[in-house]
Amino acid sequence: MTNTDIYSTTSGFFPRPKNLIEAAKEIEGLQKDGMETNNKNKISNIISKSREKILNLQTKAGIDLPTEGQLVWDDLLAHPFTKLKGAKMEGLIRYYNTNRFYRRPKITGKLKRNGTIIHDEIKNMIGLSKQKIKPLLPGPITMKDLAEDEFYKSEKHLIEDLSKIIIKEINELEDTDIIQLDEPSLAYNPVKEFYLDAIRYISDSTKHDVIVQTYFGQINDIYPKLLDSVDGIGLDLFWPKNWEAIKEHGCPKKLNAGCINSHNTKIEKYTRVAEKISKLIDGCHLNTLYVCPNYGLDFLPWSKMLDKIKLLEKIKNEVKSR
Amino acid sequence: MINKLLPTTIIGSYPKPKWFTKVKSIHEKGKFGEEKMEEAENDACKVIIDEHEICGIDVLNDGEMRRTEMVEHFASKIPGFKFYGPVRVWGNNYFNKPSVTRELKDPGPMLVDEFKFIKKHSDENNYIKMPITGPYTIADWSFNEIYSRKELIMRLADIINSEIKRLADAGVKCIQLDEPALSTHPSEVDLVKEATSKVFDNVKLDKKIIHACYGKFDQIYPEILDFEVDQFSLEFANNNFEFLDIFKENEFTKELGLGCIDVHKSEVESVSDIENNINRGLNIVPPEKLWINPDCGMKLLPRKSAYLKLKNMVKATNIVREEIE
Numbered sequence A: 001m002t003n004t005d006i007y008s009t010t011s012g013f014f015p016r017p018k019n020l021i022e023a024a025k026e027i028e029g030l031q032k033d034g035m036e037t038n039n040k041n042k043i044s045n046i047i048s049k050s051r052e053k054i055l056n057l058q059t060k061a062g063i064d065l066p067t068e069g070q071l072v073w074d075d076l077l078a079h080p081f082t083k084l085k086g087a088k089m090e091g092l093i094r095y096y097n098t099n100r101f102y103r104r105p106k107i108t109g110k111l112k113r114n115g116t117i118i119h120d121e122i123k124n125m126i127g128l129s130k131q132k133i134k135p136l137l138p139g140p141i142t143m144k145d146l147a148e149d150e151f152y153k154s155e156k157h158l159i160e161d162l163s164k165i166i167i168k169e170i171n172e173l174e175d176t177d178i179i180q181l182d183e184p185s186l187a188y189n190p191v192k193e194f195y196l197d198a199i200r201y202i203s204d205s206t207k208h209d210v211i212v213q214t215y216f217g218q219i220n221d222i223y224p225k226l227l228d229s230v231d232g233i234g235l236d237l238f239w240p241k242n243w244e245a246i247k248e249h250g251c252p253k254k255l256n257a258g259c260i261n262s263h264n265t266k267i268e269k270y271t272r273v274a275e276k277i278s279k280l281i282d283g284c285h286l287n288t289l290y291v292c293p294n295y296g297l298d299f300l301p302w303s304k305m306l307d308k309i310k311l312l313e314k315i316k317n318e319v320k321s322r
Numbered sequence B: 001m002i003n004k005l006l007p008t009t010i011i012g013s014y015p016k017p018k019w020f021t022k023v024k025s026i027h028e029k030g031k032f033g034e035e036k037m038e039e040a041e042n043d044a045c046k047v048i049i050d051e052h053e054i055c056g057i058d059v060l061n062d063g064e065m066r067r068t069e070m071v072e073h074f075a076s077k078i079p080g081f082k083f084y085g086p087v088r089v090w091g092n093n094y095f096n097k098p099s100v101t102r103e104l105k106d107p108g109p110m111l112v113d114e115f116k117f118i119k120k121h122s123d124e125n126n127y128i129k130m131p132i133t134g135p136y137t138i139a140d141w142s143f144n145e146i147y148s149r150k151e152l153i154m155r156l157a158d159i160i161n162s163e164i165k166r167l168a169d170a171g172v173k174c175i176q177l178d179e180p181a182l183s184t185h186p187s188e189v190d191l192v193k194e195a196t197s198k199v200f201d202n203v204k205l206d207k208k209i210i211h212a213c214y215g216k217f218d219q220i221y222p223e224i225l226d227f228e229v230d231q232f233s234l235e236f237a238n239n240n241f242e243f244l245d246i247f248k249e250n251e252f253t254k255e256l257g258l259g260c261i262d263v264h265k266s267e268v269e270s271v272s273d274i275e276n277n278i279n280r281g282l283n284i285v286p287p288e289k290l291w292i293n294p295d296c297g298m299k300l301l302p303r304k305s306a307y308l309k310l311k312n313m314v315k316a317t318n319i320v321r322e323e324i325e
Helices: A018-028 A037-042 A044-060 A119-128 A140-146 A155-171 A184-188 A193-204 A223-229 A240-249 A270-283 A302-321 B018-028 B034-055 B112-121 B135-140 B149-170 B186-199 B244-249 B271-281 B303-324
Strands: A005-008 A084-094 A101-113 A136-138 A178-182 A209-213 A232-236 A251-260 A286-293 B081-090 B093-100 B127-133 B174-178 B207-212 B231-235 B255-259 B290-293
Touching (some): A005 A302, A018 A044, A044 A119, A044 A302, A101 A140, A101 A155, A101 B081, A136 A140, A136 A155, A140 A155, A140 A184, A140 A193, A155 A193, A193 A209, A193 A223, A209 A251, A223 A240, A232 A240, A240 A251, A240 A270, A251 A270, A251 A302, A270 A286, A302 B081, B018 B034, B034 B303, B112 B127, B112 B149, B127 B149, B135 B149, B135 B186, B149 B174, B149 B186, B207 B255, B231 B290, B271 B303, B290 B303
Parallel strands (some): A136 A178, A178 A209, A209 A232, A232 A251, A251 A286, B127 B174, B174 B207, B255 B290
Antiparallel strands (some): B081 B093
């Protein structure tokens, strides 16, 4: 038995259910444009049913902290940026080094919220769920990295405004006390000192628990400082140095252990994953550990997504029983 | 061999006629019949070959009418791949991403009939370019459950090499290896080079081309000049000639297929804009080494827009060609 609290959570993005894909095709065709509000209203019923489906399959799989599935998000950036004044959506560009693409936002003016960003979807999901829901937003560094800036011409000022927007959005988010900020850029690109200051500023300015989820790389160099700045941290454990970082420094906060690979249909042996996590727990101080996929499950086909979320529960129980 | 200066060409995919897409969806529901479907497929190929000829394209094919998605098409033929279902590419667009679940086997001819049909139904003076997806891209865009990364890429290179040999035996002179993943992982450029050598090993062709797009070409240039190919066909319009200076810094020793039309915007470029783009390409290589093409496959464009873009591309090329001659 371990003193570490063990839970399971999902990483946010889910593959869209087939009928939602079809419905979205009907209203937007195959062009670049995402779902505008008017179009979205037309299919709000299908979206809500899809959310229910995503919630139910997480509940059935025993997930302790489910997510909404980011079902109306075309990608990590488009959904938040289309809700901001001062940005417009441009052409497709590769998403890091994956074979996925996203519409690159261009920042042409001072960024301001144009209404709330994720409140509607979270309200809808909370209404459907008996459990707590984990909302998600991209972090300011990733938003800055993946957008094209024609206005600020200063990373610092851009990150500052993005951080203010994120803080406002989080602080107005009721009925939940947690937020996951996805920051693949912190793991994929070089990190400047003031990036982490911005993360700390967000965390300090909100009452919610801020969990920074990193993936697509290793963050061993910044792990101690990042850990110090937030309420929780997520790591892609398919990068060996991330294991090392946890072993060396432990984690007195919330740890999202990304131990299921969203980028391969091969199903992990749950006993083997559980064994690795158990060893980690035995070797260092861990307070709260969430078993989770390394990143969005929308990198997988539907059937394999189902297999993988079932694994999370198996791994959790196996670790608990050891 | 094509002896024309500034040959115009397409990359591969072209918008499918609406009636053909409709017929395909009826066929997928099992309500059309194999024989009638084959007839429809042949008709679609003939229409698109004609359309390219009317535009005045010098180096053509059938716009990949018989193919679905560039990885899916080959993975569905090669034994050892399995499809678990669609996976998101961007937004609401999903493709059937394959998984390698067993040892991969050579399936025998994949494109030979496609080539023979194009040959039979296009003008005998036309030069045909056969696009085939490269091993690196197939591997990078698949789930891999059994091989190491290198093993998978080299196994696919072997299979594609066998296919290119069969195509060469059937009379193909020009192959375009589509490797849009080429610059995705710049540290693997040597691996792509090794795979490309294997792909073209022991094959007699007039022209060996690699096509790439969405590139971080600054990170793999000039290393790619060591590849054993004659030509690189690259995207320029979509990134607004971002890499022009990099290609000028070190002499571009291969032929260049200049992507001078943006395939992500349905707005048709004017003839003079395309002329300007071609002239920018002439800053990189001399006219004898320049081919003129769109950035990439055109299948996501409205068909009318694709057609008008190609027409303007040919008009612009004719003007520049006359100026040179």
